Amino acid sequence: MxxxxxxxxxxxxxxxxxxxxxxxxxxxxxxxxxxxxxxxxxxxxxxxxxxxxxxxxxxxxxxxxxxxRGSEPGRTTHVLRDLTATVVGVEEIARDTRRILLGLEEPLAFSAGQYVELLVPGTTERRPYSLANTAEEDKVLELHVRRVPGGVASEWLFGPVAVGDRVEVRGPLGDFHAPDADEDQGEPMVLIGGGTGLAPLLGIARTALARHPERTVVLYHGVRVEADLYDTDRLEELAAGHPGFSFVTVLSREAVRGHRHGYAPDAFVEDIAGARGWSGWLCGPPPMVEAGVKAFKRRRMAPRLIHREKFTAADAPAP
Ligand code: FES
Structure with a gap:
């Protein structure tokens, strides 16, 4: 249905x-x-x-x-479509992490933060991946993929995948996305991403800053070790162009100068005394998302302004 x-x-x-x-x-x-x-x-x-x-x-x-049950009148809806994409980029961006770029023959309408499903070539298995794009970047889809040992998509995306390969894409899907332009009041935002949970946050943060360039946006990227971090140069560039934007990198398994040590939700609680009126955006493994919700509430963020996307075992081995 x-x-x-x-x-x-x-x-x-x-x-x-x-x-x-x-x-x-x-x-x-x-x-x-x-x-x-x-x-x-x-x-x-x-x-x-x-x-x-x-x-x-x-x-x-x-x-x-x-x-x-409950309704959101006037909500933007993008038609779910099946498209054939061409792999136009494969880039190693961190330990066991790749950026995959998929070129489309015709643009796909979506909201920043949504996801697409790939039909893994040679199988009947679909795997979901969040888009790192803004809605305007609608002809080349950007996915951040973490290797899952034995995962059916990982076998392809960290194996024989090559520029020029064709792949079936279905999307957009999901309710985790930047607010519609007419609902976006320019409120301060905090975004917490775990690992490749950074992907949709990049699309949402860039969308938010394009609409309200002066707004306060704080992004936390939590990973295990420094080798898992990626796109810090991109975040630095965003900070250089937007005085209200800042980002914090948090390592849970090692202490390295220049990064916080611990968990991203805890770093948020330490840094921000009150988040009443802020919106919060969480994407990553379920324990991180749950800790993030608690951290936001602790800092008085209204539950209706908390948005979350949990990564489930996205790339399990084929049954
Ligand atoms: S979208 Fe149906 S149970 Fe999650």
């Missing part, structure tokens, strides 16, 4: 597209659905009995009417 709505350009909340986050839960008003692979942890037996369904897993079995 989710796919049908998104392909028709109708907004529906969604995040993981795998039945694990519960974002796409909706109410079946009448009709009947097959819940497919909906896990019981995400959609309990009681919820099924009460007529709830996960849009990303359910298929209608008859004419079915559904209602969204």
């Amino acid at each position: 989710l796919e049908a709505f998104l392909r028709a350009g109708i907004w529906m909340p969604n995040s993981c597209n795998q039945g694990t986050c519960g974002t796409c839960k909706l109410q079946v008003v009448c009709g009947e659905v097959d819940h497919g692979d909906s896990p019981l942890e995400t959609l309990t037996a009681e919820e099924r009995a009460a007529g709830l369904a996960l849009a990303c897993q359910a298929r209608p079995l008859a004419e079915t009417e559904v209602a969204l």
